[in-house]
Amino acid sequence: MSSAVIAETGDSGPVDRAPCILALDLGTTTGWALHGHDGLITNGTVSFRPSRFDGGGMRYLRFTNWLTEIDRMSGPISTIWFEEVRRRAGTDAAHVYGGLMATLTAWAELRGVPYEGVPVGTIKKHATGKGNAAKQAMLEAVRARGFDPADDNEADAIALLLWAIETKGGMA
Template sequence: MTPTIQTADLHLEPGCNSASCILALDLGTTTGWALRSHDGLITSGTTSFRPGRFDGGGMRYLRFTNWLTEIDRLSGPIAAIWFEEVRRHVGTDAAHVYGGLMATLTAWAELRGIPYEGVPVGTIKRHATGKGNADKVAMIAAARARGFSPTDDNEADAIAILHWAIETNGGVA
């Protein structure tokens, strides 16, 4: 059973230094991430889980596990994780990678008792741009309008997920 995400401390009040550390992810070979730390500071970026030439099939998932553990160690403890919930992929390989990363993420979070939840793509896009079918350019523009400089659409999507989680109290508002 998935732990329930407690949303009482998701909004950072002015002058407050005790926000929960929350992580938002756009899962893929190039994973976009955005993190709100305990002091309310939001950082974001991308990280690649592309396998090397001599890597076995599971190495990207081991690297992802290590990356999550390092984020939790350096910036955590992570109180909750939201990720983009993709229901349809253009290619089979992308679907397999997404499924493997999602399985790795959910197992990692379950072992640590960290609640997690997927957010539908349309919900994220609608919240960020007003259009549930916004393209990559529009998502990047929405992140820039919030004062961020995303390197690509993966980072822009993660920023949008994080802002959705904060502003809607994880969809409860």
């Protein structure tokens, strides 16, 4: 049995299940892609934009709750991959990214879920052949693979998930 398949015993005997892999493009609008136990890929975006009545930590509490709900509904999550950004254009974006990354890694550590960041250039090169590909090229590359992302955040998460599956078998 390969390491990418988990055997479970059901009423009718052993059932092979693929690992549940979550890929994230962290930001105020977070792109996500999930390779479920059934082998299907689902994807989307989720907004962690605070309302005017929210305190500073509400964005991160909502992100924690979202992760917990994904794990409960589709998990347990076997591995988490996230886009590792080395440079952000603005201070606010850098703070949001750092807070989301800290929340993600703490959430994963508490549950024993392996996680790993992947440099943006690595994801872009795998998807398009160019490590400095533009957002439109990433959207086109993901669409060519049969997906219909709503925006570049979702496209990046899908591209990251495909990279993880195709180069690492999905496991960190």
